[in-house]
Amino acid sequence: MKEGDIKNLWQVPKYLPYVQPNLTDDIIANAEKKIGYKLPKEYVDILKIQNGGYIRFTLPETLNEQIYGIGSFFPSLTDYDWTDYEGAVCFELSGLVPFDGDGHWYLCLDYRHNNTQPEITFIDTESDYEKPIAKTFQEYLKLLEIDTENEFIIETNFTIEELVSKISRIADIKFEDPDSFTYGYPIYRSKYRDSWVWISPNIVPSGFIRESDDRYEELKSQMLPMSLRYPEISSDFIFINVSDDLQRQKLFDILTKQGIKIREAKTYFE
Numbered sequence: 416m417k418e419g420d421i422k423n424l425w426q427v428p429k430y431l432p433y434v435q436p437n438l439t440d441d442i443i444a445n446a447e448k449k450i451g452y453k454l455p456k457e458y459v460d461i462l463k464i465q466n467g468g469y470i471r472f473t474l475p476e477t478l479n480e481q482i483y484g485i486g487s488f489f490p491s492l493t494d495y496d497w498t499d500y501e502g503a504v505c506f507e508l509s510g511l512v513p514f515d516g517d518g519h520w521y522l523c524l525d526y527r528h529n530n531t532q533p534e535i536t537f538i539d540t541e542s543d544y545e546k547p548i549a550k551t552f553q554e555y556l557k558l559l560e561i562d563t564e565n566e567f568i569i570e571t572n573f574t575i576e577e578l579v580s581k582i583s584r585i586a587d588i589k590f591e592d593p594d595s596f597t598y599g600y601p602i603y604r605s606k607y608r609d610s611w612v613w614i615s616p617n618i619v620p621s622g623f624i625r626e627s628d629d630r631y632e633e634l635k636s637q638m639l640p641m642s643l644r645y646p647e648i649s650s651d652f653i654f655i656n657v658s659d660d661l662q663r664q665k666l667f668d669i670l671t672k673q674g675i676k677i678r679e680a681k682t683y684f685e
Contacts, residue, residue, distance in 0.1 A: 416472050416559040424461055424482075424559075426469040427642045428599040431624040431634040435466035435486030446485045449493045450512050452526045455533060455552040458482075458514075467491070471644070472559035474548070477537065479522055479559075481515045504543045511538065524552065566680035567667075569653045575616045578653055579603050585673050586666060588612070599623020599638075607666055610659035617643055618650040647683050654680070 416424070438459070447453050467484020483492040497508040510527035525536040535549040549555040571578055579590050586607060593601030600619035605612045621642040624634045643650055655677065657663035667677050 416556055418557075420472075421461060421556070422464060423646055424470050424472060424556075425465045426471040427644050428620045428623045428638070429465065429468045430599070431622045431637055432488065432628055432630055433481070433484075433490065434468045434622075435484035435488055435491065438462045438466045438485065442485055446493050452510075452512065452524070452530055452533065455524070457551075457553045457556060458524070461556075470559070471561060473562050474522070474555070474558055475560055477522070478517070478520070479515050483514045500540050504538075504540055506538070506543075506545045511536065522548070561684055563680040563684060565656055567655050567657075567663075568648060568678050568680050568683065569614075569655050570649070570651075570676040570678065571653060572651050573653075575601065575603070575614065575653055579614055582614070582670065582675070585675075586669055590614070595623075596625060600644075607657065608659075608662050610657055610662035612658075612666065613654075613656045615654045615656075617645055617648055617652050617654065619644055645680075645683070648680075 443454065443459060461482065462484055465484075466486060467482060467490070469481050470479075473479050481490070483490050485492050492512065492514055495513050497511070500508060507527055510530070511521070511523040511525055512533070513521035513523045515522040519541045520537065520539045523536050523538060524533040526533045528534065532551060534547060535552060535555040537546045537548050538544065549558060569578065573581065582588070583590060583605070588605045588607050590603045590605040593603050595601050599622070600616060603614040618641050620638045621640055622634070622637045624631050624638065628634075657666060671677060
């Protein structure tokens, strides 16, 4: 990730229950007192933009998808306890502060060798395994990449509803009603031969929360205004994904012959 991408680190729409209230000096001071270490400046800087949540970049060959914020809601940087793992792994746990993980693996600020400038370490508590990732948090940020594998862009001025209707006619397929439950924006899905096709917009609500979430009434007002999932790409452009490589090429051949322009998403980030 380039230094200038920091302001666009966070995923859009943000999943509101995972975003803590705005960061303050008191919150930072209390967090550092609780964990017993000073946080890296770069970590604090990104939390001042958004206090935790999902990120649109990832660390290659890992499941890294979040950076924890600081606050009273789950997940929080200060809310961890290694008690259940003590004696179960061969490496030292004291000095590790996790900022992403699922209960089996964690990415950690690692103060074990330097209590003022933490390294970044991956640990797997099930496999009793640890791996150094970066010498500093700043170096970790530079390793992050946007995952655009199997992502394609339709360059269009059509609304997503108009485009879905046009593709339905051209390819003779029928799309299901759009589903916004998973990511907070409409995803249209259709069967094409033996594969699945998904179509989704670039312009989406800034945040989302499901009606079934406990804090829905509190946070629902933060879903607007609209924002871009990928600010590098025009708000008019639309994403298309196909589950099977061979069927994708066949479908794209049909669509491009009808004047629909499709490009690999990675070309926008090179």
